[in-house]
Amino acid sequence: MRNYEVMYIIKPEVEEEKVTALMEKFKSVVEEKGAEVTKLDKWGKRRLAYEINKIKEGIYVLMQFKAEPAASAELDRVMKINDDIVRHMIIREGE
Incomplete structure (x- = not known):
């Protein structure tokens, strides 16, 4: 992994409970x-x-995880189709 x-x-206009739900x-x-x-x-x-x-302005969230490449690809796909996400970036650590 x-x-x-x-x-x-x-x-920024997203309510707090929806932010938690998105996370x-x-x-x-x-x-x-x-x-x-x-x-x-x-x-x-x-x-x-x-x-x-x-x-x-926006609400920033940082998530670190250990996974196979398929998991990051799926996360990227889901984030791209979500209208509440302004911008996202997934990086592989250690390179």
Whole structure:
């Protein structure tokens, strides 16, 4: 298994309970593929470095997990189709 880290930004107008639900949803997506989530950290609302689609701030979330490549591919697919995610990036640690 490989170590991965994903940082994603949720739209700022999303309610707190939906943010928690999204965090749990993405966690369960990787766990269903046999991954182990080692860290799930909500950074809170922060200003973006630059405006993205007229959005100036977002809710940052960091998740680290150990998984096979299929789990990160599935997470990427799910995040791309979610309208509440402004931007996301998945990296493989150790390279």
